[in-house]
Amino acid sequence: MFSKYKKQSAAQRPAPAAAAAAPAPAAPQAAASLRKPMARKPAEAAPADKDRKRKERLGEIKVQLHGELLEHLNLAALDKASESELRAEISSISAEILEEKGVVLNREDRQTLNKELYDEVTGLGPLETLLQDDTVSDILVNGPQQIFVERSGKLQISDVTFKDEKHLLRIIDKIVSAVGRRVDESNPYVDARLADGSRFNAMVPPIAVDGSLVSIRKFKKDKLGIDDLVNFGAFTEEMAAYLQAAVSTRLNVIVSGGTGSGKTTTLNALSSFIDNAERILTIEDTAELQLQQTHVGRMESRPPNVEGKGEVSPRDCLKNALRMRPDRIIVGETRGEEVIDMLQAMNTGHDGSMTTIHANSARDGVSRLENMIAMTGIEMPLKAVRSQISSAVNLIVQASRLQDGSRRMTSITEITGMEGDVISMQEIFRYQRVGLTPDNKIIGHFTATGVRSHFSERFRMWGYDLPASIYEPARMEG
Numbered sequence: 001m002f003s004k005y006k007k008q009s010a011a012q013r014p015a016p017a018a019a020a021a022a023p024a025p026a027a028p029q030a031a032a033s034l035r036k037p038m039a040r041k042p043a044e045a046a047p048a049d050k051d052r053k054r055k056e057r058l059g060e061i062k063v064q065l066h067g068e069l070l071e072h073l074n075l076a077a078l079d080k081a082s083e084s085e086l087r088a089e090i091s092s093i094s095a096e097i098l099e100e101k102g103v104v105l106n107r108e109d110r111q112t113l114n115k116e117l118y119d120e121v122t123g124l125g126p127l128e129t130l131l132q133d134d135t136v137s138d139i140l141v142n143g144p145q146q147i148f149v150e151r152s153g154k155l156q157i158s159d160v161t162f163k164d165e166k167h168l169l170r171i172i173d174k175i176v177s178a179v180g181r182r183v184d185e186s187n188p189y190v191d192a193r194l195a196d197g198s199r200f201n202a203m204v205p206p207i208a209v210d211g212s213l214v215s216i217r218k219f220k221k222d223k224l225g226i227d228d229l230v231n232f233g234a235f236t237e238e239m240a241a242y243l244q245a246a247v248s249t250r251l252n253v254i255v256s257g258g259t260g261s262g263k264t265t266t267l268n269a270l271s272s273f274i275d276n277a278e279r280i281l282t283i284e285d286t287a288e289l290q291l292q293q294t295h296v297g298r299m300e301s302r303p304p305n306v307e308g309k310g311e312v313s314p315r316d317c318l319k320n321a322l323r324m325r326p327d328r329i330i331v332g333e334t335r336g337e338e339v340i341d342m343l344q345a346m347n348t349g350h351d352g353s354m355t356t357i358h359a360n361s362a363r364d365g366v367s368r369l370e371n372m373i374a375m376t377g378i379e380m381p382l383k384a385v386r387s388q389i390s391s392a393v394n395l396i397v398q399a400s401r402l403q404d405g406s407r408r409m410t411s412i413t414e415i416t417g418m419e420g421d422v423i424s425m426q427e428i429f430r431y432q433r434v435g436l437t438p439d440n441k442i443i444g445h446f447t448a449t450g451v452r453s454h455f456s457e458r459f460r461m462w463g464y465d466l467p468a469s470i471y472e473p474a475r476m477e478g
């Protein structure tokens with residue numbers, strides 16, 4: 001009784017069973033006596049399910065049903081079906097297949113199965129559950145059998161898998177074709193944004209050697225604010241007060257950090273200090289920022305399409321933004337030629353602008369900026385480049401993801417000018433590491449460095465009279 005959603009030429013081929021789970025990492029070798037034994041323990045497993053057996057059995061049935069269902073359904077007709085129509089259709093087809101196979105499931109298992117089948121057909125298959133799970137912040141797929149998720153700063157392997165590489169590729173294709181892009185052997189990697197705003201990157205074989213690699217940074221509806229970050233120990237109340245003064249008095253700020261270190265989160269939180277009356281323009285590759293102000297114009301740059309046409313680069317957006325009378329410009333990440341326009345904007349009346357860069361320290365951040373300028377091909381003596389940077393950028397805030405998974409603002413550094421050919425900087429706050437607990441948690445605390453802010457007079461003039469005590473070196477609890 002397969003109906004209008006059924007393909008005409010349905011061949012009843014059973015789907016191949018899922019491949020065995022990835023092998024566990026090898027046991028550590030006996031370590032040389034002076035060396036600490038390598039803590040190469042297997043990835044932390046997700047909490048064991050109460051009835052794993054039931055799940056395994058369901059998993060097997062699901063794999064079989066997925067394959068059959070996809071072969072039976074007329075995918076082209078699905079677009080026109082309403083959600084309830086489709087759910088009903090899927091449950092009737094699956095009931096039929098189950099009956100044919102003589103499999104009896106209880107009501108709960110049937111519902112789970114039908115939900116998964118529905119996700120498979122309309123959504124992103126196995127990824128759908130993880131996308132809907134609010135405790136998951138990142139999803140990292142290493143081939144079909146290994147999906148890691150990040151929960152509260154910790155990476156753990158999930159119990160979700162794809163049937164095989166073909167299945168994974170089909171989901172990737174579904175995501176990228178929805179945004180008019182393509183990924184295949186000749187075009188093996190792609191960036192996209194999911195319908196819910198999550199950031200998506202995929203790389204497929206043969207460049208991805210052991211199966212497609214997918215990374216998803218989930219869109220968080222409620223971004224972490226300053227108070228949350230203080231509560232999580234990302235920085236202290238004193239540092240927050242300093243940052244408030246810096247942003248409110250329109251210093252130009254760069255948030256520097258490694259991948260996933262919390263740059264965008266920090267930038268977003270800092271933006272909460274901007275006055276509501278200001279006109280802010282944001283430029284991002286993937287719109288992630290969520291500003292609280294009323295007067296915000298958001299732009300998203302666009303890569304070239306399949307024919308290599310239609311690109312709107314961050315630089316194009318930035319140039320255009322300058323004509324749109326912004327009070328401040330926020331660029332999600334500066335990584336290329338837009339650096340020139342960004343620095344120019346910071347130097348010419350759009351003070352209070354902010355961006356992030358990929359670097360491991362404030363000093364390293366400055367070198368990154370120098371390199372980016374050099375890469376644009378503009379012929380400028382190094383001294384002139386540095387002088388441009390030093391007059392544009394006032395503050396570098398370093399975000400870090402430490403080895404225990406915690407994210408902290410490890411340094412706040414001011415750029416104070418030039419001394420000869422060198423950009424002079426002074427660190428105001430830092431995170432001081434002191435050791436490691438036996439279970440590899442970092443022990444440390446925040447402290448001021450004892451250096452008074454170069455901008456303290458400015459802060460005072462603008463009504464942010466920070467007490468001198470916040471600059472005194474003292475152990476501050478984060």
Ligand SMILES: Nc1ncnc2c1ncn2[C@@H]1O[C@H](COP(=O)(O)OP(=O)(O)OP(=O)(O)O)[C@@H](O)[C@H]1O
Pocket residue numbers: 137138152153217220224229232234257258259260261262263264265266407408
């Ligand atoms: N201090 C923090 N405590 C806990 N989680 C955090 C903290 N800062 C950021 N996160 C979480 O870490 C993840 C990565 O943060 P974010 O997107 O800000 O990093 P990023 O440096 O911009 O990453 P990318 O380099 O990929 O752009 C997010 O899920 C975010 O919610």
Ligand SMILES: [Mg+2]
Pocket residue numbers: 263264265
């Ligand atoms: Mg980011």
